[in-house]
Amino acid sequence: MLDTDRDCSVASRISIPNWQAVLRRCPRGGVELSQFEALQAILKDVVLSDQCDSWKWSLDVSTGFSVASVRHLVDSRFLVVDQIATCWNRHVPIKINVFLRRL
Template identity: 35%
Template sequence: MRPKNSPWKVIINLNSSLETANIDLHSIFCREIGNGSSVSFWSYNWLGNYTLRSLFPRLFSLEAFKECKVSDRCNLLHGPKSRTWNWRRPIRGGLEQSQLLDLLLLLRDVNTNNTPDTWVCNLNTSNSYSVSDLRVKIDNSILEPNGNQTRWNKILPIKINIHSWRLGLDRLPTRCNLDARGIDIHSKRCPVCDEDLESNQHLFVDCFLAASLWRKIAYWWGLDDYPKQLTNQSPLSKNLLLHHIP
């Protein structure tokens, strides 16, 4: 029997799916250094978007203990902002000395403390994770921008609100939309009147059955006319077609 993936492996694999939406979980969740005892000094990007081993490859090649932690190199026992190194041989001049000076400059404001290392989420100012914050980020990345703000009418059932929202985005499964998505149907013509293609405009306005209903609604509400276009909606058509009652 094939073993199931562990929960952590499933979570890590989510990053490859989210990368298609330009979302990098490694940039959202990061470690906040406390005592530095659980964070890899060289192999984790705890000081920015890159690891120290990629920024300073010559120094990493000289490191005697490549799995060292932040606490091994930035240790409170040796005083504030002290750095403890373990090189295979002494640092030479040239590139090695230059990289060491750059590394010390990068570490100048780093100081460990006695608190444990923690995870922080940068989706909000409180640095705490919430499903809604991540959902908003995902929606903003994958959903098409729409200049019109979605307004929900709490008086109407939720299915009517969703239907109106999909109508405004032209996402209803009309025959024209199904054909545009490669679904094989025998005809794109309106099954009610067979006089035109079944688009949103025809289905909700132009078809003789829809026009008859609109005339009755207009008479019932005491209106002189009813909306004739879905693509260029007046305030009246927004109220009638999309149920966006102010």
């Protein structure tokens, strides 16, 4: 909220040497100043690349991500061996199931 350009990207601000040139005002003391200093500390070591973001699944690199590979991982490492295949929990909200699948 302090930036003069509210539509700016992180990439455009990550390597600027003088933050005062792009701020509407200097951070006030207290929480605002400590949050701003924490942000600067985090950003100082960040290196961005030109590659597009993507999901990667390292267990089955040849075919990419699949629900079957996640089920196989869960069945083989975390569950008691049984004849019944693992089913997603239908009582859990869909956004949680999708998040866990992506995770």
